[in-house]
Amino acid sequence: MATPDRQATTLALAHALSAAERGLAVIPLSRTKLPALRSPHRDHATSAAPTTTTTPATPATPASAPAPPPVTCHGECGRFGHGVYDASTEPARIRELFAAAPWATGYGIACGLSPHHLIGVDLDTKSGTDSSAALRELALRHLFTIPETVVVLTPSGGRHVWLAGPPDVVVPNSASRLAPGIDIRGAGGYLVGPGSRTEHGVYATAPGTAHLTPAPCPPALLRLLLPPPRAPHPAPPPAGDHGKGLVQFVLAAHEGQRNTRLFWAACRAYENGIGPALVAPLIEAARNTGLSEREARATIASAARMTRHRP
Structure with missing residues (x-):
């Protein structure tokens, strides 16, 4: 301690x-x-596990012992x-x-609690990328501006931008989903408060922002922070078990593995001569997992080049 x-x-x-x-x-x-x-x-799992007393003639069989129930308190x-x-x-x-x-x-x-329903935009510097420039690029591309709001400076040179979300919207936490070095703190997450002292230094409010309240999150940015709605009935893949299996492989992807799974599936499709026929179903599957159509097309094009096929 x-x-x-x-x-x-x-x-x-x-x-x-x-x-x-x-x-x-x-x-x-x-x-x-x-x-x-x-x-x-x-220590619940340890304390809940049964205690077994054994002798050399009767060895313990821990594999048969029931596992303690998970704690969800x-x-x-x-x-x-x-x-x-x-x-x-x-x-x-x-x-x-x-x-x-x-x-x-x-x-x-x-974050995410009433009355502010706080959303934290964490602009990191440890990734080696200019996360502030990446946020400006997103703002230009999607036509929004970051309003005047609370900004907290981190000891590593990063920034936390505080925004207020709508009361009926749950913004999830994410890491580098918007762009490298931009993490989002939403429902279930927290931000280190200004005045906190850590191993690397003190968090402080940026000059001129301490008196502000979290400004409403721009609608265009809010749309980027929310996971895209999943289609209730994804488009069926073309005939053929192999093509169907590759599309299902992409549909089963979780955040953090979507591009990897899509690239692998696209490579297998081109290697087996069904790449062109599978482009549309793979894009649709990738969009259902949260990738944009542009990201999906770029990944499939990379797979085509890797397998020496023209996109």
Whole structure:
């Protein structure tokens, strides 16, 4: 357990209470930017596993022991240690959270909660890309502007742009889905609050933005943040078991593997002489997993070139 830094904890608590006054639900964070309170269910699997006493003549058979049930508690147990589910705007509860975590040096702000329904646009610098330029390019391409809003500067040189979402829309968390170096903090996520001290330095509000409230997210940007609706009945693939299997392989892709699966399927299609016939079904399948048509066509064209076929 970390050694308490009373001054840092006192400052973090003061900043957290100030954020709560603005309607932002908070939790204490450690210097690693992780929730400071460990889960009360962390050792559940160990404690729930049966204890077996054996002798050399009767060896244990742990494979036959029933597995402990998974823990899905989101704070219903009444104890602290459930991450953003502990977040609160109540001063008394916030003080209790920090009293239970005297090693906390920062605080996290839960996203997606009323009244602001906060969305965090995290412009990272560690990826080696210019994420700010990537955001400007997205804004030009999709015809939106980032309004004047709260901006938090990170110790690594990045920025957190705070935006407010509609109350009836759930924005998911994502990493580099919009562009390399742009992460989104939405429902179930949190942002490190200004005034927090971490292993790498202190988070601070950008000059001239501390007095602002999170500005509404531009509709065009909001559409980019939401997963595309899945078609209820994807277009059937062309006849042939192999073609159908390749399309189903793409449809089963999860975020983070969509391009890889599409590229692999397209390569197999061209190698087996059904590439041109499978282009449209593969694009439709890729769109149903969340890729844009442009991304899908570019990936399939790369597969065609790799297998020495003209796109």
